[in-house]
Amino acid sequence: MNEKVIEVHNLVKKFGSFVANDHLNFDVYKGEIFGFLGANGAGKTTAMKILCGLSSPTSGEVKVAGFDIYKETEKVKRNIGYMSQKFSLYEDLTIAENIRFFSGIYGISPKDRKAKQEILLKNLDIESAKDSLVGSLPLGWKQKLAFSVAIFHDPKIVFLDEPTGGVDPITRRKFWDLIYEASDRGITVFVTTHYMDEAEYCNRVSIMNEGRIEALDTTENLKKQYVAKNMDEVFLKIARNTE
Amino acid sequence: MKQFLGFLRKEFLHIFRDPRTMIIIFGIPVVQLMLFGKVISTDIQNAKIAILDQSHDNTTREISSKLLSSGYFVLGQELLPGDNVEDVFRQGKVKMIVTFGPEFEHNLERDGKADVQLLADASDPNTARILTNYASGIINDYVKKEKLQNIQLPDQINVEVRMLYNEGLKSVYMFVPGIMAMILMLISAMMTSISISKEKEMGTMEVLLASPLKPIQIVLGKVTPYLLLSFINALTIILLGVFVFGVPIKGSFLLLMGEAFLFILMALSLGILISTVAPNQMVAMFISLLGLMLPTILLSGFIFPIQNMPLPLRIVSNILPPRWFIVIIRNIMLKGTGIQYIWKETMVLIFMAFTFIALSIKNFKIRLE
Amino acid sequence: MKTLFYVLQKEFIQVKRNKVMLRMIIMIPIVQMLVLVFAATYDLKNVNVFLVDQDLSSTSRKLASKIDASPFFTINNTSFNPEDGENEILNNRDDMVLVIPKDFERNLMREDKANLQLLVNAIDGQSAQIGYSYAASVIGGFNKDIIADWKGLPEFKPPYQINTVSRFWYNSELEYKWYMAPGVLALLVTLIGLNLSSTSLVKEKEDGTIEQLNVTPIRKIQFLAGKLIPFIVIALFDLSFGLFLARMVFNLPIVGNLGLVFGFGVLYLVGILGLGLFISTVADTQQQVMFVTFFFMMIFILMSGIFTPVESMPQWAQTIDQINPVYHFMRVLRMVVLKGSHFGDLIHEFVALSILGFTFLTLALKRYRKTA
Numbered sequence: 007m008n009e010k011v012i013e014v015h016n017l018v019k020k021f022g023s024f025v026a027n028d029h030l031n032f033d034v035y036k037g038e039i040f041g042f043l044g045a046n047g048a049g050k051t052t053a054m055k056i057l058c059g060l061s062s063p064t065s066g067e068v069k070v071a072g073f074d075i076y077k078e079t080e081k082v083k084r085n086i087g088y089m090s091q092k093f094s095l096y097e098d099l100t101i102a103e104n105i106r107f108f109s110g111i112y113g114i115s116p117k118d119r120k121a122k123q124e125i126l127l128k129n130l131d132i133e134s135a136k137d138s139l140v141g142s143l144p145l146g147w148k149q150k151l152a153f154s155v156a157i158f159h160d161p162k163i164v165f166l167d168e169p170t171g172g173v174d175p176i177t178r179r180k181f182w183d184l185i186y187e188a189s190d191r192g193i194t195v196f197v198t199t200h201y202m203d204e205a206e207y208c209n210r211v212s213i214m215n216e217g218r219i220e221a222l223d224t225t226e227n228l229k230k231q232y233v234a235k236n237m238d239e240v241f242l243k244i245a246r247n248t249e
Numbered sequence: 250m251k252q253f254l255g256f257l258r259k260e261f262l263h264i265f266r267d268p269r270t271m272i273i274i275f276g277i278p279v280v281q282l283m284l285f286g287k288v289i290s291t292d293i294q295n296a297k298i299a300i301l302d303q304s305h306d307n308t309t310r311e312i313s314s315k316l317l318s319s320g321y322f323v324l325g326q327e328l329l330p331g332d333n334v335e336d337v338f339r340q341g342k343v344k345m346i347v348t349f350g351p352e353f354e355h356n357l358e359r360d361g362k363a364d365v366q367l368l369a370d371a372s373d374p375n376t377a378r379i380l381t382n383y384a385s386g387i388i389n390d391y392v393k394k395e396k397l398q399n400i401q402l403p404d405q406i407n408v409e410v411r412m413l414y415n416e417g418l419k420s421v422y423m424f425v426p427g428i429m430a431m432i433l434m435l436i437s438a439m440m441t442s443i444s445i446s447k448e449k450e451m452g453t454m455e456v457l458l459a460s461p462l463k464p465i466q467i468v469l470g471k472v473t474p475y476l477l478l479s480f481i482n483a484l485t486i487i488l489l490g491v492f493v494f495g496v497p498i499k500g501s502f503l504l505l506m507g508e509a510f511l512f513i514l515m516a517l518s519l520g521i522l523i524s525t526v527a528p529n530q531m532v533a534m535f536i537s538l539l540g541l542m543l544p545t546i547l548l549s550g551f552i553f554p555i556q557n558m559p560l561p562l563r564i565v566s567n568i569l570p571p572r573w574f575i576v577i578i579r580n581i582m583l584k585g586t587g588i589q590y591i592w593k594e595t596m597v598l599i600f601m602a603f604t605f606i607a608l609s610i611k612n613f614k615i616r617l618e
Numbered sequence: 619m620k621t622l623f624y625v626l627q628k629e630f631i632q633v634k635r636n637k638v639m640l641r642m643i644i645m646i647p648i649v650q651m652l653v654l655v656f657a658a659t660y661d662l663k664n665v666n667v668f669l670v671d672q673d674l675s676s677t678s679r680k681l682a683s684k685i686d687a688s689p690f691f692t693i694n695n696t697s698f699n700p701e702d703g704e705n706e707i708l709n710n711r712d713d714m715v716l717v718i719p720k721d722f723e724r725n726l727m728r729e730d731k732a733n734l735q736l737l738v739n740a741i742d743g744q745s746a747q748i749g750y751s752y753a754a755s756v757i758g759g760f761n762k763d764i765i766a767d768w769k770g771l772p773e774f775k776p777p778y779q780i781n782t783v784s785r786f787w788y789n790s791e792l793e794y795k796w797y798m799a800p801g802v803l804a805l806l807v808t809l810i811g812l813n814l815s816s817t818s819l820v821k822e823k824e825d826g827t828i829e830q831l832n833v834t835p836i837r838k839i840q841f842l843a844g845k846l847i848p849f850i851v852i853a854l855f856d857l858s859f860g861l862f863l864a865r866m867v868f869n870l871p872i873v874g875n876l877g878l879v880f881g882f883g884v885l886y887l888v889g890i891l892g893l894g895l896f897i898s899t900v901a902d903t904q905q906q907v908m909f910v911t912f913f914f915m916m917i918f919i920l921m922s923g924i925f926t927p928v929e930s931m932p933q934w935a936q937t938i939d940q941i942n943p944v945y946h947f948m949r950v951l952r953m954v955v956l957k958g959s960h961f962g963d964l965i966h967e968f969v970a971l972s973i974l975g976f977t978f979l980t981l982a983l984k985r986y987r988k989t990a
Binding site for chain 2: 653654656657658659660661662663664665666704707708709710726727730731732733734735736737738739740741742743744745746747748750751753754757758760761764765768778779780781782783784785786787788789790792793794796797904905908909912913917920921925926927929930931932935949952953956957958959960963
Binding site: 096098 | 624627628631632636826827829830832834836988990
């Protein structure tokens with residue numbers, strides 16, 4: 007269980023002269039729920055996009071799912087799932103059509119797809135909406151759906167970019183239940199968020215500030231280290247330190 | 250007042266900092282003028298023809314050389330009797346085939362008449378008609394001068410024709426007013442509507458409305474830069490037309506600029522009106538392009554004469570402001586008339602401007618409530 | 619390649635669900651065929667002629683009524699004074715003034731010749747030329763009638779006479795709409811294809827679904843094919859619809875092989891849509907894409923020969939036109955539809971369109987990056 011699924015060594019990403027990611031170093035282990043925290047603009051999304059193969063690093067070594075992000079980008083993509091901030095599913099397609107499309111790209115056969123689809127719909131309790139347009143669904147449903155589609159092809163790692171943005175706290179909690187289920191199935195979860203309370207749900211977290219990782223450990227250890235009651239305090243102390 | 254000037258300055262900066270706006274405002278007029286002045290034309294010259302000469306005598310050779318030295322025709326292909334005429338047309342190699350039958354000169358001397366066949370590719374009927382006319386004219390001329398030695402035929406009606414206002418029949422004379430109308434519509438109406446819609450879309454319009462600036466100042470601020478730019482453009486187009494393409498200004502320059510100013514005002518108010526109904530930039534652009542530009546190009550008399558169009562289209566043409574503006578400009582520049590001849594058209598433009606302004610104010614008031 | 623199937627399936631469903639797009643697909647051909655083709659015509663219909671008859675003889679009156687009887691001319695007003703005529707033109711009420719001077723009839727009888735003056739508003743040079751040639755032929759016909767009447771001979775025969783016999787192939791009625799229709803069809807196909815394809819791409823960018831796609835193992839060419847193939851199909855559908863309308867409304871003859879038309883249509887659209895996609899990959903914002911595309915297409919379309927013949931353009935412009943796909947396609951359409959040209963007649967266009975299509979498509983492929 008100590009297999010590394012993500013290895014990042016001295017990752018640098020510059021936009022012109024602005025350094026968005028400044029020599030990041032971290033590893034993520036198989037089966038972890040890894041929280042990638044930081045304030046808005048800290049560089050989280052930039053780093054995540056690099057890990058997903060959506061953007062290329064300025065320098066540094068990056069390996070995802072055992073593949074080199076520079077040379078084997080397409081192989082990486084076969085093995086990962088992604089859920090963007092916008093919950094990007096096709097609003098003018100039904101749930102079933104969205105699933106059919108995305109699973110088709112990953113090469114899942116129609117027979118397998120139908121079976122998995124049934125399980126998914128039951129799990130999320132949205133069987134009745136199978137042929138409804140995604141655009142007509144409430145935000146909470148879209149969120150669950152986007153996540154389920156992201157892991158439909160059983161990827162090794164799933165990347166979630168601010169998955170709970172704009173959603174009420176109860177729905178947020180329920181969403182994390184889904185994340186736990188995925189983790190139990192052996193999928194590594196890499197999630198970015200600026201909600202510090204969600205950090206408690208993760209195995210380990212890293213805290214980014216102005217392009218650098220200021221802390222990286224389990225939430226327990228961090229609270230001890232910074233003498234804080236919760237992760238919010240930890241974050242505030244770190245932010246103040248770097249001023 | 251100071252606030253207004255500050256706002257005005259911001260608007261100017263918006264425009265100058267946006268490269269694509271600059272391209273549209275300065276690039277497009279120049280490109281259009283170039284296209285319509287130097288490239289697009291209806292003048293027929295150096296048309297490729299083929300000659301099928303089954304006689305090869307002096308007369309046929311003389312006629313052929315007269316045709317080919319006229320400047321209208323160029324030899325595309327020399328045809329031999331066995332050649333298939335159809336092939337030549339289907340390959341699109343020539344536009345007309347001039348055919349002389351066998352023993353042409355002999356027949357002419359003996360019977361006093363002979364036939365020349367002009368086969369024209371009428372897939373382009375206009376060109377076909379003009380080419381056959383040119384060819385007939387040249388051949389008739391030849392007969393009169395060479396064979397008849399200009400002997401006087403009885404009872405001849407001689408038509409003396411004067412082509413007024415454009416002796417050289419240059420198509421650019423017709424196009425320049427239309428280009429002006431189109432460009433001014435583009436800049437004044439479309440750009441204004443996009444600029445205001447953009448503020449609405451980005452939400453900054455509400456910020457402006459909440460500021461100490463009065464609504465009228467906001468509108469004026471948005472509109473003034475485009476007013477100035479349109480004016481500069483109108484001037485540029487006229488100057489380029491005059492100095493590069495030789496289009497004359499026979500009438501009063503002041504009147505010309507006055508009418509241009511009126512048209513710009515009308516177009517600006519139309520732009521404002523569009524922005525009151527369009528929820529965002531894209532829609533504003535769409536309405537402007539499809540609802541303004543396209544009809545302007547097609548139905549305003551810019552390229553195609555209005556009187557040839559079927560009645561329903563002529564009616565539509567009457568509600569297009571550019572249609573009236575083009576008449577005004579052509580009158581002033583090419584016919585050299587004063588206001589007495591164009592007061593009707595001017596009144597139409599004034600009326601349209603008033604209507605658009607009134608409608609815009611009404612819409613603005615509704616929105617503010 | 620199964621992925622391609624899923625991609626196409628999704629694209630077609632999206633089009634089906636897009637009511638605005640569907641309306642455009644039906645309405646635009648109708649509007650273009652009906653409005654554009656009818657508007658863009660040089661068929662002379664109605665020239666207002668002002669008559670200045672200073673002779674007031676039976677001959678002059680006969681001439682006037684012959685002109686008025688012609689379908690092309692209408693004599694609205696007459697006067698004694700030529701200046702009134704010029705005034706009418708200045709007032710934009712008439713476009714031609716016919717001046718029959720005093721002693722017209724007498725001169726014709728006694729001196730064997732007489733003069734007429736025709737003043738033509740030549741601002742629109744083409745219409746002026748056409749109008750003048752019609753007037754000249756009406757007057758010429760009148761002349762012949764007079765000679766027949768007076769001399770009692772069927773026709774005076776000069777010692778030498780060369781008759782020019784004109785025959786108009788492919789369009790004997792000189793119906794200008796037949797010339798415009800293929801041009802408008804090419805325009806139609808271009809607008810529909812470009813518009814739908816770029817709208818679809820823009821939507822994916824704005825909704826964020828393009829990012830979702832870039833994260834999957836989908837291949838560039840599969841994605842781009844999804845933005846090309848469905849819209850090529852739709853554009854070709856509109857092409858047939860437009861042809862059908864043209865046939866119904868103004869009897870456009872379709873002489874050549876429709877298969878050729880569609881084949882070239884595919885080739886052409888691959889190039890044009892490829893160019894559109896390439897522009898999308900190069901520009902930063904959607905507005906930029908629209909403007910750049912509009913700019914280029916405007917130039918391409920105006921130079922394509924849709925309204926004015928390419929042969930009238932200066933030589934250097936005609937050379938530039940070689941890289942204008944619209945020009946080549948329009949030529950193909952006109953040649954196949956009106957003249958029945960075969961593939962062998964169109965080799966030049968085929969090569970040009972192939973090179974252009976391949977170039978634009980390759981450029982789009984190379985520039986499109988799944989990884990920014």
